[in-house]
Amino acid sequence: MTTIAAKEPQPRATRFLLYAEQNYAYGILRPLQAAIRARGGEARWFFAGPEVDPEHLEPGEVKLGDVAAVRAWRPEVVLVPGNMVPSFIPGLKVAVFHGFNVAKAGRSDDRGHFNIRGCFDLYCTHGPGDTQGFARRAAEHGHFRVVETGWPALDPLFRPEMPAGREPDLPARDGRPRILLCSTFTPRLSCAPHLLETVRRLRDTGRWQWLIQFHPKMDPAVVEAYRSLEDDSLSFIETRNILPLLRTSDVMVCDTSSVMLMFLLQHKPVVTFRNQSRGDRSHLLDVTRPEALEGAIEEALSQPAELMGRIGALAGELHPYTDGRSSERVLDAADACLRQGRAGLKAKPRNGLRNLKERRKLGYWKPG
CATH class of the missing domain: 3.40.50.11820 (CDP-glycerol glycerophosphotransferase, N-terminal domain)
Incomplete structure (x- = not known):
């Protein structure tokens, strides 16, 4: 033997x-x-x-x-x-x-x-x-x-279940789609100042739940302007632990911040405003005018097959690990x-x- x-x-x-x-x-x-x-x-x-x-x-x-x-x-x-x-x-x-x-x-x-x-x-x-x-x-x-x-x-x-720092205090989900707005603090790249009035109008429709989270170095005047929008349809979240926000949201609105890539890795759509990335951006729904934001969010929520396929290809190249x-x-x-x-x-x-x-x-x- x-x-x-x-x-x-x-x-x-x-x-x-x-x-x-x-x-x-x-x-x-x-x-x-x-x-x-x-x-x-x-x-x-x-x-x-x-x-x-x-x-x-x-x-x-x-x-x-x-x-x-x-x-x-x-x-x-x-x-x-x-x-x-x-x-x-x-x-x-x-x-x-x-x-x-x-x-x-x-x-x-x-x-x-x-x-x-x-x-x-x-x-x-x-x-x-x-x-x-x-x-x-x-x-x-x-x-x-x-x-x-x-x-x-x-x-x-x-x-x-893994610890990732202090959990932010998030509003309860109420059945409406949840839209997460994130923005870089760099003035020439930031979408936040340009989208303020559009977000105010979309908040007033009550169709969606908005979560707003900005970089800690964001212009305080911009921060206060968005804070003033808080109501039952919009919450301003201050946290360094953004992962729970990424998990709970259905669509992200962003600019050129790298946080959008973390969102895409969940195979969820991102709408960007005047995105400045080089190369192929077909995995994004990019708009250049604030008035185009609503239609782009609606398209993202519908998760069109072609877009989702491009997001999947990007995730496989960027970070294929989901374990x-x-x-x-x-x-x-x-x-x-x-x-x-x-x-x-x-x-x-x-x-x-x-x-x-x-x-x-x-x-x-x-x-x-």
């Missing part, structure tokens, strides 16, 4: 640093923190700058106060929803991104999303669209790996990279100037 030896369990990392430079990092890194804890690992937060508000930390979340504390803790993996992490932070550097690649007019693909700054050992990509771009750059530069995992920030979108387990895939990819080490890779760039700037920003001047 032949005995088959049981496979030895592969070693897993146990200490993960959650590296935050902006408040949006909370929503991206918390699903990863939940997955780390589920595996029996430890997560610590590090705030790389004053823009992160520690008041958003929740009970049980632990912050390391400075670089010396980080180095003493010796993280095995550093999870970064941004473009930069200095070499004097120990651990495998993993880029998990702060959002999707929105190709805006006047911007080349080599800016922003696809910039290679020589900081990372591993890029965990969202879907085939950005995997292909980073794979080409991996072949060109030779000093990092690329694994397609999906985006951890979306895990709670597809698994509502809510992208965080687990990121951790698996990090473990695999730790086991491989730097075998087959070139040395990362020294990044002397960037690291000097980071030392100045973080107040760390010791060797290492």
Whole structure:
């Protein structure tokens, strides 16, 4: 009789640093923190700058106060929803991104999303669209790996039981279609000022339930103008946790904000106002005049087959994962990279100037 030896369990990392430079990092890194804890690992937060508000930390979340504390803790993996992490932070550097690649007019693909700054050992990509771009750059530069995992920030979108921060207080559904209006704060791109009177008129018809949610940096005058519209048909929602709003709404009205991509991934239609994205926009219902908004929303609510097919194709390219387990895939990819080490890779760039700037920003001047 032949005995088959049981496979030895592969070693897993146990200490993960959650590296935050902006408040949006909370929503991206918390699903990863939940997955780390589920595996029996430890997560610590590090705030790389004053823009992160520690008041958003929740009970049980632990912050390391400075670089010396980080180095003493010796993280095995550093999870970064941004473009930069200095070499004097120990651990495998993993880029998990702060959002999707929105190709805006006047911007080349080599800016922003696809910039290679020589900081990372591993890029965990969202879907085939950005995997292909980073794979080409991996072949060109030779000093990092690329694994397609999906985006951890979306895990709670597809698994509502996952914690994603404080739940916003939403009005009860009453049978009417629910329209979510989101807008960027950038004046030249924002739809909010242009649509105010149209939204007021559509609210007055009582046909739909409106939810309004803006970027925290939105012009306060615009915020107050929309607040003044609140009634039984329109609610202004202040929250950093937009996922419940995405789940509960039937149609989104937006401009060029990347949040519309998160909505589309649910296979729900988006109406945009003067969208400035480059390339194919056939998955959007774009209008250029406020008076065209009502008809576009009606069309979106009807979910025409051709439009829904284009939305499905986009979702398959952008983020095909709907199981809510992208965080687990990121951790698996990090473990695999730790086991491989730097075998087959070139040395990362020294990044002397960037690291000097980071030392100045973080107040760390010791060797290492």
